[in-house]
Amino acid sequence: MTFNQTSKSLLFLIVALPCLAQDPLPVFETRWTAESWRMPAVGERPMGMIGVQVDRRWKSGAYAGLGTWGSLTGERGGFITMGFDGGWRIPITEHLGLDTGLWVGGGGAGRASVGGGFMLRGHSGLSWETQHGTYNLEYSRVRFPNGAINSRQVALTVVFPFRMPAWNAKAAESLAPPSLGHFREMSAQLTAQRYSPAQSVHLLDGNPGQDRLDLGGLEVRLGLGQHVFAVLDSAAAARGKADGYMDMFLGLGCGVDLSDSGALRAVAKLEAGPAGGGNLDVGGGTAFKATVGLDAIIGKDGMLSVSGGFVTTPAASFKARVVQVGFGRRFTFGTPSGPAAPSEWAWSWNGWAFRPSFLRMAAAQRRGNVEPHPIEFVGLHFSHDLGAGFEAVGQGNFATAGRAGGFAQGLVGLAWRSPALLGAGPRLRVQGLIGASGGGGVDTSGGLVTQPSVGLEQDLGAGWSLQALSGRSRAPNGKLNTTFVEGGLAWRFKVPTRR
Numbered sequence: 001m002t003f004n005q006t007s008k009s010l011l012f013l014i015v016a017l018p019c020l021a022q023d024p025l026p027v028f029e030t031r032w033t034a035e036s037w038r039m040p041a042v043g044e045r046p047m048g049m050i051g052v053q054v055d056r057r058w059k060s061g062a063y064a065g066l067g068t069w070g071s072l073t074g075e076r077g078g079f080i081t082m083g084f085d086g087g088w089r090i091p092i093t094e095h096l097g098l099d100t101g102l103w104v105g106g107g108g109a110g111r112a113s114v115g116g117g118f119m120l121r122g123h124s125g126l127s128w129e130t131q132h133g134t135y136n137l138e139y140s141r142v143r144f145p146n147g148a149i150n151s152r153q154v155a156l157t158v159v160f161p162f163r164m165p166a167w168n169a170k171a172a173e174s175l176a177p178p179s180l181g182h183f184r185e186m187s188a189q190l191t192a193q194r195y196s197p198a199q200s201v202h203l204l205d206g207n208p209g210q211d212r213l214d215l216g217g218l219e220v221r222l223g224l225g226q227h228v229f230a231v232l233d234s235a236a237a238a239r240g241k242a243d244g245y246m247d248m249f250l251g252l253g254c255g256v257d258l259s260d261s262g263a264l265r266a267v268a269k270l271e272a273g274p275a276g277g278g279n280l281d282v283g284g285g286t287a288f289k290a291t292v293g294l295d296a297i298i299g300k301d302g303m304l305s306v307s308g309g310f311v312t313t314p315a316a317s318f319k320a321r322v323v324q325v326g327f328g329r330r331f332t333f334g335t336p337s338g339p340a341a342p343s344e345w346a347w348s349w350n351g352w353a354f355r356p357s358f359l360r361m362a363a364a365q366r367r368g369n370v371e372p373h374p375i376e377f378v379g380l381h382f383s384h385d386l387g388a389g390f391e392a393v394g395q396g397n398f399a400t401a402g403r404a405g406g407f408a409q410g411l412v413g414l415a416w417r418s419p420a421l422l423g424a425g426p427r428l429r430v431q432g433l434i435g436a437s438g439g440g441g442v443d444t445s446g447g448l449v450t451q452p453s454v455g456l457e458q459d460l461g462a463g464w465s466l467q468a469l470s471g472r473s474r475a476p477n478g479k480l481n482t483t484f485v486e487g488g489l490a491w492r493f494k495v496p497t498r499r
Contacts, residue, residue, distance in 0.1 A: 025163045025164075025165055025336055026056060026057075026163070026164065026166055027056070027057045027058075027161055027162075027163055028054060028055065028056055028057065028065075028161070028162055028163070028164055029054075029055050029057050029063065029159050029160060029161045029162070030052065030053070030054055030055075030159070030160050030162070031051070031052070031053040031054075031055060031067070031085075031157055031158075031159050032050070032051070032052055032157065032158045032159075032160075033049075033050065033051035033052075033053075033138075033155050033156065033157040034048075034049070034050055034051075034155065034156050034157075035048075035049055035051075035140060035153050035154070035155035035156070036048050036049065036073075036153055037049055037142055037149065037151040037153060038151040038152075038153070039074070039075075039076070039112075039113075039149065039151075040113050040148040040149060040150070041113070044074075044075055045073075045074050045075055046073075046074060047071050047073065047074035047075070047076055047079065047284070048071065048072045048073030048074055048284065049069055049070065049071055049072070049079075050069070050070055050072055050274070051067060051068070051069045051103075052067050052068055052250075053065055053066065053067030053068075053085050053103075054066060054067060055067075055085065057161065060088075061088050061089040061090060061091065061097075062086070062087070062088050063085075063086065063087055063088070063089070063101070064084070064085065064086040064087075065084070065085060065086075066082075066083070066084050066085070066356070066380060067082075067083070067084075067085060067103075068080065068081065068082045068083075068248065069081045069105075069107075069119075069121075070248055070273065070274025070285065071109075071274055071276075071284055071285040072274060072284055072285055072286040073283075073284035073285070073286065073315075074284040074285075075283075075284065076109050076111060076112045076276075076284070076285070077109075077274075077275065077276030077277075077280075077281075077282035077283050077284050077285035077286075077313070077316065078109045078244075078245070078246065078274070078275065078276020078277035078278075078280075078282060078285055078406075079107075079108055079109040079112055079274070079276070079285060079406075080107050080108075080109075080246060080248060080274055080276075080408070081105050081106060081107030081108060081117075081119050081398060082105050082106065082107055082378070082380060082396055082398045082408075083103055083104050083105015083106060083107075083119065083378055083398070084103070084104055084105060084356055084378075085101060085102065085103040085104075086101055086102060087099060087100055087101020087102065087123075088100060088101065089127060089134075095128055095129050095130065096126065096127070096128060096129075097126070097127045097128075097129060098124070098125075098126065098127070099123070099124070099125055099126070099127040099136050099138065099157075100122075100123065100124040100125075101122070101123055102120070102121070102122050102123075103119075103120070103121040103122075103123075104119070104120055104378075105119050105378055105398065105400075106118055106119060106377065106378045106398035106399055106400035107119065107398040107399070107405075107406065107408060108144070108147070108405045108406045109276065109277060109405075109406045109439070111204075111406075112147075112149065112405070112406070113144070113147045113148035113149055114144045114147040114149060114405035114406065115144055115145070115146030115147030115148070115401075115403075115405050116146045116147070116375075116376070116399060116400055116401035116402050116403060116404065116405055117144070117146075117147075117398060117399040117400050117401070117404065117405035117406060117407070117440070118144060118145055118146055118147075118400035118401055119142065119143070119144055119400075120142070120143045120144075120145065121140060121141070121142045121143075122140065122141050123138040123139065123140040123141075123155060124138065124139055125137050125138030125139055125140075125155070125157075126138075127157075127159075132160075133158060133159055133160045133161070134158070134159040134161075135156075135157070135158055135159075136155075136156070136157035136158075136159065137154070137155075137156065138154070138155040138156075138157055139152070139153075139154060139155070140152070140153060140154075140155045141153075144405075146401060147405060162337075163335070163336050163337070164333075164335060164495065165180070165334060165335065165336070165495055165496055166493050166494070166495055167349075167493060167494055167495075168462055168463030168464075168491070168492065168493050168494075179347075180334030180335065180336070180341060180347060180496060181340060181341055182334070182335050182336060182337055182338040182339060182340060182341055183332050183333060183334055183335060183338055183339060183341040183345075183498065184222060184223055184332075184333050184335045184338045184339075185221075185222075185223035185229070185330065185331070185332055186220070186221065186222050186223065186330070186331045186332075186333060187220070187221045187303055187328055187329065187330045187331065188218065188219075188220050188328045188329060188331075188384075189218070189219045189220075189303060189305060189326035189327060189328030189329075190216070190217075190218060190326065190327060190328060190412055191215075191216070191217045191218065191219050191233075191235060191324055191325065191326040192214070192215075192216060192324070192325050192326075193214070193215040193216075193217060193235050193322060193323065193324045193325075194212060194213070194214050194215075194322070194323045194324075195212065195213040195214075195215065195311060195320040195321070195322055196212050196320055196321045196322075196323075197209055197210050197211070197212070197213070197318065197319065197320040198210075198319045198320060198321075200317060200319075201280075201281070201317050201318055201319060201320070202281055202317050203279045203280065203281060204279050204280070204281050205279065209279075209280060209281065209317075209318070211240055211241045211242070212240060213237055213239075213240040213241075213242050213245065213278075213320070214237070214238055214239040214240055215235040215236060215237055215238055215245075215436065216235060216236065216238040216410070216412075216435055216436050217233065217234050217235025217236065217410070217436075218232075218233075218234055218235075218394060218410075218412065219231065219232070219233045219234075219326055219328075220232045221253065223338075223339075224252075225339070226339070227254055227255055227256065228252065228253070228254055229252070229253045229254075229255070230250070230251075230252060230253075231249075231250070231251050231252065231253050231269055231271060232248075232249070232250055233247075233248075233249040233250075233251070233269075233271055233289070234246075234247065234248045234249070234410070235247055235410075235436075236408070236410045236435070236436035236437075236438070236447060237277075237278055237436055237438060237446070237447040238435070238436040238446065238447045238448045239446045239447065239448060239477075240446055240447075241278075241446075242277070242278025242279060242280055242447075243278060243436075243437075243438035243439075243444045243445060243446050243447035243478075244277040244278045244279075244406070244407075244438035244439035244440075244444075244447070245275075245276065245277040245278030245280055245438070245447075246275070246276070246277050246408065246410070246436075246439075247273065247274070247275035247276075247287055247289075247311075248273045248274055248275070249271035249272060249273040249275075249287070249289050250271060250272065250273050251269055251270050251271030251272060251273075251289070252269070252270060252271075253267055253268065253269040253270075254267070254268050254269075255267045255295065258294075262297065263296065263297045264294065264295070264296055264297075265294065265295040265296075266292070266293075266294060267292070267293055267294065267295050267305070267307065268290075268291070268292045269289075269290070269291050269292075269307070269309075270288075270289075270290050271288070271289045271290070272286070272287065272288050272289070273286075273287060274286070274287070275287035275311075275313065277406070277438070277439055278438065280318050281313075281316045281317045281318050282313045282316050282318050283313055283314075283315035283316030284315055284316075285313075286313065286314065286315060287311060287312065287313045287318075288311070288312055288313075288314070289309065289310070289311040289312075289322065290309045290310055291307040291308060291309030291310075291322060291324060292307060292308065292309060293305060293306050293307025293308060293309075293324070294306055294307070297330070301329050301330050301331070302327075302328075302329060302330075303326075303327070303328050303329060303330050304325075304326070304327050305324075305325070305326040305327075306324070306325055306326075307322075307323075307324045308321070308322060308323050308324070309321075309322045309324075310322060331350070331497055332497060332498035333350075333495055333496065333497055333498075334347050334495075334496035334497070334498070341498075345498055346498070346499045347496040347497065347498060347499065348496070348497060348498075348499045349494040349495075349496065349497070350384075350385070350494060350495055350496070350497035351384070351385030351492065351493075351494050352382070352383065352384055352385065352492070352493055352494070352495065353381075353382070353383045353384075353385075353391070353490050353491065353492045353493070354380075354381070354382055354490065354491050354493075355379075355380075355381040355382075355383075355467060355488040355489065355490035355491070356378070356379070356380060356381075356488055356489065357378075357379040357380070357381055357467070357486050357487060357488025358376070358377070358378065358379065358486060358487060358488065359376070359377040359379050359397055359484055359485070359486035360374060360375070360376050360377070360484060360485055360486070361374060361375045361376075361377075361402075361473060361482050361483075361484045362374060362482050362483045362484065363482050364402070364404065364407075364442050364473075364480060364482050365442070365443050365478075365479035365480050365481065365482065366404075366441050366442060366443055366479075367441055367442075367443045367479075370441065372482070373402055373403055373404075374402050375399050375401070375402030375403075375404045375407060375440075375442070376399070376400050376401040376402055377397040377398060377399055377400060377409075378397070378398055378400050379395060379396065379397040379398075379486065379488070380395065380396050380397075381393065381394075381395045381488065381490070382394045382395070383415060389416050389417045389418060389419070390414060390415070390416050391414065391415045391416070391417070392412075392414065393411075393412065393413050393414060393415050393431065393433060394411070394412050395409070395410075395411045395412075395433060396408070396409065396410050396411070397409040397411075399439075399440055403440075403441075404439075404440030404441060404442055405440055406439040406440045407437075407438070407439045407440030407441075407442050408437070408438070408439055409435060409436070409437040409449060409451075409473075410435045410436050410437070411433035411434065411435035411437075411449070411451055412433065412434065412435055413431065413432045413433035413434055413435075413451075414431070414432055415429060415430065415431040415432075416429070416430045416431075417429050417457060420459065424459075425458075426456040426457060426458040427456065427457045427458075427459070428454070428455075428456065428457075429454065429455050429456060429457045429467060429469060430453075430454050431452065431453045431454070431455075431469065431471070432450075432451075432452045432453075433450070433451040433452070433453075434448075434449070434450050434451070435448075435449060435451075436448065436449065437449035437473075437475065437480070442480055443475065443478040443479035443480055444475040444477075444478045444480050445475060445477040445478030445479070446475075446477045446478065447475075448475060448476055448477060449473060449474065449475045449476075449480065450473075450474050450476065451471060451472070451473045451474075451484075452471050452472060453469040453470060453471025453472075453484075453486070454469065454470065454471065455467065455468050455469030455470060456468055456469075457490070463491055463492045463493060464489060464490070464491055464492075465489075465490045465492065466487070466488075466489060466490075467487060467488055467489075467490050468485075468486075468487040469485070469486050469487070470483065470484070470485045470486075471483070471484060472484070
């Protein structure tokens with residue numbers, strides 16, 4: 001599968017993410033899918049998978065968005081993919097409908113037969129829509145065109161809708177922030193974590209696996225009530241002997257204020273999700289993580305957290321003590337539902353951007369005596385406007401071609417956009433990212449990677465812009481040191497946020 005073919009396969013999904021300015025309260029939905037994939041190896045157990053997608057849904061029944069798949073059972077723990085989906089729900093009766101769609105992305109695990117990592121999944125089935133959600137019974141097919149996985153199966157999907165005020169950046173400039181009666185608290189933190197494995201842990205090759213593992217990651221929390229929140233906690237190896245390890249946890253947390261001002265809070269979290277890679281023995285990939293700790297509010301919106309706990313894989317030997325430190329920012333978004341907002345609260349616009357992208361490394365160095373070879377990725381890029389042209393950036397890239405199935409990157413950093421050159425011309429974009437990277441036989445030795453780049457961004461109107469960059473990807477402790485190019489279509493939007 002060439003870069004050009006990959007681009008064509010993704011094109012319909014990218015153009016299916018239109019401007020949301022036509023609807024001030026667009027409908028989004030989360031799609032949760034469970035299915036089991038047949039594996040090509042004779043006698044190998046099927047791989048139990050869970051898929052989580054977040055989509056924008058239109059009145060026509062069309063939907064498009066992004067999401068991830070991860071293994072929970074089988075023999076390929078650490079199998080994680082990321083990509084984009086689109087589809088259509090056609091009503092038959094008031095409640096019954098036909099749902100069909102396509103998912104395109106990349107990822108996998110180095111030990112699985114994924115080739116370069118490019119993944120396609122199509123589905124068709126019946127859906128039953130209720131006031132609280134939609135329930136689908138689907139027939140799906142999963143293929144890795146440059147690998148050996150080619151599985152047909154029955155899938156179960158549950159869809160939950162929600163609304164979020166969102167305007168494209170251009171439209172918001174001419175609008176006053178809306179008056180909203182409800183709010184949701186959210187926080188985003190960069191995390192540094194250390195896993196200290198138990199003495200009983202062994203690697204997939206049977207050798208002892210007690211080496212400490214340092215990870216970098218991102219934790220996002222969404223308030224569900226006064227004391228309860230949902231949490232997404234994802235991290236990847238950045239130092240140690242397990243480059244390529246990654247986990248992605250979803251769970252619930254509870255916080256209790258320890259001071260009248262709310263500046264200090266005791267927090268407990270229980271999470272579960274797929275984990276694996278780095279030659280660690282995680283079985284099919286199901287892992288659980290439990291932590292307790294403290295949150296401290298710094299200034300108006302800053303947040304510092306410290307916690308400790310335990311991570312375990314019930315079906316395998318891997319288990320470890322966890323120490324986690326996080327630093328980030330809190331946000332209070334105006335929403336059409338949730339806790340009631342005091343009438344005196346004032347709202348202002350807060351800028352964000354989303355960009356699906358393609359990235360190509362020129363010649364990624366491999367372990368052993370393997371010759372360097374180009375790698376192609378599908379990427380997902382989020383940024384938050386900090387003012388004066390600066391942005392906080394988070395980006396994930398998953399290999400789709402280049403003999404490196406399972407190779408992935410998780411990066412964070414800063415970017416700067418210049419004013420439009422000559423008034424309406426392109427903007428200069430300078431970006432510096434750092435994070436974790438590994439898998440697929442690429443020599444990142446520990447996982448730490450730096451990725452500076454420079455390029456141009458051309459505004460297209462209605463919040464859209466075209467970005468093209470070039471830079472260098474380097475693993476300070478490994479051999480990876482190669483140039484890359486990337487490009488994508490960015491959509492800038494704004495949401496009401498408490499001042």
